[in-house]
Amino acid sequence: MTPRPVRVFALRGPRGTLVRVGQSEGKGIERIACRSPGLGRFGDILAMMLFGMSEPGDDEPVRRGGGEEQRPRCPLGRAHVCKGISVENSLQGPHPARVSNDTPMTARRSRKREPELFPAVRAALEPLVAKSLRKRITPQASILADLGLDSLKVVELTVLLEKELGRPVFLPEWIASVNDPAELTVESLALFLTEQK
Amino acid sequence: MTAGCTGALRGGILYLTLDTRGSSVNVFTPAVALELERELEAGLEAGARAVVVQSKKPGSFINGVGLLLAASSHSEEAAMERAHALQRCYLSLAAAPVPTIAAIEGNCYGCGLELALTCDYRIARDSYDTHFYMPELRDYAFIPLFGATQRLPRLLGLGAGLRLLLGERLDARRALRLGLIDRLAPDLRKALPGFLSGLRARGWPKRELRRPPQRPLPRLADLPGPERELARECLRLSRLTLRRGYRLEDGLRDELAGFWRTVGTRDSERAMSFFFIRQAAKAHAIGSALYRRPERLKVHVDRSLPALARLFRLRPLPGVQLGPAAGADIAFAAKKIRGVLTCAVGSLQPDADCSALLPLAGEDVPPLELVPTNREMPWRAGAPLFQFLEQAGFAPVVSRARGRFVSKRLLDALTAALREAPSAQVRSELLEFGFRLPKAVARRLGSRKARRRQKNLAGRAVEALAREAIRALDDGTLVHPSQADLLAHLLCGFPVVRGGLLRCAAGSKSPIARSARRVLGQR
Numbered sequence: 179m180t181p182r183p184v185r186v187f188a189l190r191g192p193r194g195t196l197v198r199v200g201q202s203e204g205k206g207i208e209r210i211a212c213r214s215p216g217l218g219r220f221g222d223i224l225a226m227m228l229f230g231m232s233e234p235g236d237d238e239p240v241r242r243g244g245g246e247e248q249r250p251r252c253p254l255g256r257a258h259v260c261k262g263i264s265v266e267n268s269l270q271g272p273h274p275a276r277v278s279n280d281t282p283m284t285a286r287r288s289r290k291r292e293p294e295l296f297p298a299v300r301a302a303l304e305p306l307v308a309k310s311l312r313k314r315i316t317p318q319a320s321i322l323a324d325l326g327l328d329s330l331k332v333v334e335l336t337v338l339l340e341k342e343l344g345r346p347v348f349l350p351e352w353i354a355s356v357n358d359p360a361e362l363t364v365e366s367l368a369l370f371l372t373e374q375k
Numbered sequence: 376m377t378a379g380c381t382g383a384l385r386g387g388i389l390y391l392t393l394d395t396r397g398s399s400v401n402v403f404t405p406a407v408a409l410e411l412e413r414e415l416e417a418g419l420e421a422g423a424r425a426v427v428v429q430s431k432k433p434g435s436f437i438n439g440v441g442l443l444l445a446a447s448s449h450s451e452e453a454a455m456e457r458a459h460a461l462q463r464c465y466l467s468l469a470a471a472p473v474p475t476i477a478a479i480e481g482n483c484y485g486c487g488l489e490l491a492l493t494c495d496y497r498i499a500r501d502s503y504d505t506h507f508y509m510p511e512l513r514d515y516a517f518i519p520l521f522g523a524t525q526r527l528p529r530l531l532g533l534g535a536g537l538r539l540l541l542g543e544r545l546d547a548r549r550a551l552r553l554g555l556i557d558r559l560a561p562d563l564r565k566a567l568p569g570f571l572s573g574l575r576a577r578g579w580p581k582r583e584l585r586r587p588p589q590r591p592l593p594r595l596a597d598l599p600g601p602e603r604e605l606a607r608e609c610l611r612l613s614r615l616t617l618r619r620g621y622r623l624e625d626g627l628r629d630e631l632a633g634f635w636r637t638v639g640t641r642d643s644e645r646a647m648s649f650f651f652i653r654q655a656a657k658a659h660a661i662g663s664a665l666y667r668r669p670e671r672l673k674v675h676v677d678r679s680l681p682a683l684a685r686l687f688r689l690r691p692l693p694g695v696q697l698g699p700a701a702g703a704d705i706a707f708a709a710k711k712i713r714g715v716l717t718c719a720v721g722s723l724q725p726d727a728d729c730s731a732l733l734p735l736a737g738e739d740v741p742p743l744e745l746v747p748t749n750r751e752m753p754w755r756a757g758a759p760l761f762q763f764l765e766q767a768g769f770a771p772v773v774s775r776a777r778g779r780f781v782s783k784r785l786l787d788a789l790t791a792a793l794r795e796a797p798s799a800q801v802r803s804e805l806l807e808f809g810f811r812l813p814k815a816v817a818r819r820l821g822s823r824k825a826r827r828r829q830k831n832l833a834g835r836a837v838e839a840l841a842r843e844a845i846r847a848l849d850d851g852t853l854v855h856p857s858q859a860d861l862l863a864h865l866l867c868g869f870p871v872v873r874g875g876l877l878r879c880a881a882g883s884k885s886p887i888a889r890s891a892r893r894v895l896g897q898r
Contacts, residue, residue, distance in 0.1 A: 308397060322443060322444070326396065326397045327443075328395070328397070328398045328400075328402050328443065329402075329439075329442040329443050329650065329651075329654075330398065330399060330400070330654060330664045330665055330666070331397075331398070332443060332651070333651055333654035333655050333657075333658050333664040334658055334663065334664055334665070336651065336655055336658070337655065337658045337659065337664075345896045346855075346856060346894075346895055346896035347896075348648075348651075348895070349651060350446065350644075350647065350648030350651050351648075353443060353446045353447045354446055354447070354449075354644045354647075354648070356447050356449070357447075357449045357450045357453075358447065358448065358449070358450050358453045359443060359444050359447045359448060361447070362443065362447055
């Protein structure tokens with residue numbers, strides 16, 4: 179497989195930091211918002227993007243430009259992960275986490291694993307999704323575009339998740355945490371619920 | 376399969392029918408907008424002489440543009456792309472060379488009202504659940520984005536238009552009096568042919584805007600603090616329409632910029648989250664947040680409850696018949712009526728199916744606490760009663776109160792916390808914090824005799840309410856935090872921009888913060 183060069187753009191705005199991973203500023207192949215101004219969270223999200231959406235610190239292997247295997251254990255700013263990543267700020271001068279390197283990094287998405295709470299999320303989603311769409315309940319499915327949920331059904335999903343998990347669930351925080359409605363996926367919901375545990 | 380809009384050309388009239396797939400209400404998503412635009416274009420090409428926009432969902436014309444879309448759009452580029460797609464649909468409808476008619480039955484909220492405003496004429500069903508409401512500013516803390524700030528003032532005048540933008544709720548009869556709709560009919564299917572014949576006889580005219588009557592502007596200083604800035608922006612945008620050389624396109628562009636400035640703020644995020652709190656309280660109460668209108672319902676109201684009977688008479692609903700207890704489905708009475716779902720109003724009655732308290736009957740949307748006698752939660756057997764009350768313009772909340780209604784406990788807690796402070800200070804500080812106090816509650820608060828000003832009254836009010844709400848959750852009277860949040864909002868006007876009473880308390884430095892985090896399941 180030909181390695182794909184990746185550049186990371188950090189755009190800081192009033193709502194947090196927008197991270198784009200792509201080949202040029204306007205055409206991101208991945209976009210994710212970092213709502214916390216802290217670098218730790220920024221690094222976590224970055225690592226999740228580059229290392230196959232797995233939790234930071236997970237044992238997923240990563241292939242870099244030189245074919246070297248590396249475990250994504252550190253947040254952004256630690257050389258062994260960030261080496262080769264170009265972080266640029268397009269809006270407001272240099273980003274505090276600016277790390278640049280002449281060699282562009284390439285990241286291969288490792289084989290995805292189902293998030294820990296995916297079965298619980300799927301069980302809660304099943305009664306709300308039309309029978310013909312149930313087979314679409316995969317980690318990558320968008321709850322809006324693929325599963326056809328509207329805001330009232332998300333409320334029902336909250337109640338069903340509370341039953342599944344046995345604790346209060348507040349999904350507006352998840353909804354506000356994404357940058358674009360397309361990112362409201364089953365996987366992101368499962369990850370959000372895991373974080374809230 | 377369509378996303379939610381189909382078109383049919385019959386007798387030279389293009390009928391665009393909204394029916395959002397898989398939803399109990401109509402949601403105007405970009406996909407639906409695109410379908411509407413395509414159907415409109417095809418219909419006009421096929422020679423339509425007039426266009427009728429109607430809904431297939433009972434009780435919902437259009438409820439919104441999709442809160443999920445608004446709440447999760449943080450990328451300006453993507454959000455604007457989506458907004459432009461929707462705006463294009465509105466503009467196509469407004470630019471149609473033939474008369475356009477919105478046939479409205481059921482909730483006509485936010486972007487639904489904005490869609491109706493792009494039509495030349497609006498006719499509505501004479502029923503209480505035909506409601507006109509702009510929730511953007513009051514419920515979601517952002518500026519509307521599909522032309523309401525530009526079209527409402529031109530149709531109704533600056534004063535009436537601004538009131539609607541600020542969150543005044545209009546039923547169909549009041550909407551007719553104000554000039555928001557052109558005709559009111561008990562059955563739209565029968566009224567529509569007559570209306571179209573009238574247009575045909577006049578040569579299918581487009582509407583000509585006349586100078587609307589001028590009504591006084593609302594006092595922005597009387598609004599809760601967090602709403603004032605948004606209201607000023609709405610007023611500024613509305614006033615653009617009075618400028619010499621005004622162009623609608625410029626106004627719409629300015630409005631969209633105003634929307635984007637206000638939609639991503641912390642206030643608007645919290646306010647949008649309150650929608651989920653409100654609906655979660657309903658789902659925990661009756662087992663579903665979906666909107667269902669009973670087909671037929673016979674309701675009896677006991678003579679001992681004249682205020683309630685009057686409210687029901689003023690709020691007619693299709694398929695709901697008020698009458699004697701014999702053969703009724705639901706009865707509001709003091710004692711159990713055999714074979715009828717009986718709701719005892721005023722006190723906790725063990726022999727009725729449920730008891731109810733209506734503490735603020737004079738409010739536009741009076742809260743009503745329902746307590747099922749069998750303590751079942753969710754109370755599925757009470758769903759028809761709950762849905763009927765909701766559609767008749769009440770705000771029902773279900774609790775498992777024992778001895779005292781939770782509403783009374785919360786109101787008493789608020790009064791007790793503020794009774795030592797001067798009443799004027801209480802009103803002004805709570806208003807500044809964002810409380811929209813119902814008049815009956817405002818009268819109870821503070822003391823006219825007290826002269827010494829006190830500190831942090833809003834904080835004390837939040838703490839007292841949260842303490843009582845947590846007690847109710849701990850003793851099982853309330854089963855979910857959303858019910859406490861909703862009660863605080865309905866009874867005391869707790870501001871939605873604070874994101875719910877318990878979340879506000881959990882994020883504060885008050886001694887109650889820890890308990891609030893516990894009941895919310897936060898670490």
